[in-house]
Amino acid sequence: MAIKHDTGIATxxxxxxxxxxxxxxxxxxxxxxxxxxxxxxxxxxxADELNLSRADVHGVVxxxxxxxxxxxxxxxxxICQAEACQAMGSRELTAHAERKLRIEMHNTSEDGNVxxxxxxxxxxxxxxxxxxxxxxxxxxxxxxKLDKLIDACRGSNDE
Ligand code: FES
Numbered sequence: 001m002a003i004k005h006d007t008g009i010a011t012x013x014x015x016x017x018x019x020x021x022x023x024x025x026x027x028x029x030x031x032x033x034x035x036x037x038x039x040x041x042x043x044x045x046x047a048d049e050l051n052l053s054r055a056d057v058h059g060v061v062x063x064x065x066x067x068x069x070x071x072x073x074x075x076x077x078x079i080c081q082a083e084a085c086q087a088m089g090s091r092e093l094t095a096h097a098e099r100k101l102r103i104e105m106h107n108t109s110e111d112g113n114v115x116x117x118x119x120x121x122x123x124x125x126x127x128x129x130x131x132x133x134x135x136x137x138x139x140x141x142x143x144x145k146l147d148k149l150i151d152a153c154r155g156s157n158d159e
Contacts, residue, residue: 005035082125094118
């Protein structure tokens, strides 16, 4: 779960890696483990404490898919982008999901409910295209099935 940035805790995390700029990737992973994402404040503090420019840190954050810069949603929808799923239409399915959620990959819907992420093979190639929602894998997902799955996980938030 995403929690608010705390400069004291951030300093502790950075010190665990001896403030070494060459350990930037490990520092960023530690931030994602702690906060669920790497905020703009975190990027600023990491850059200052590792004696790097913000552009350096931004460059690494944007290079790796694991480092999201916005808080994760309550649910994560991962659409497989690997070969077997692509051959069965996962790109079109991704475009459909982006339209439905009004976001692009690596982002979270405005209501904070759903994050959309790529994944590279879910071990379900025989039933492609495959999608994982939270911890559950679904096979042979078309646009209609994806809509139902997303609506169901959004509905599960209702009191
Ligand atoms: S390629 Fe998508 S599940 Fe293997």
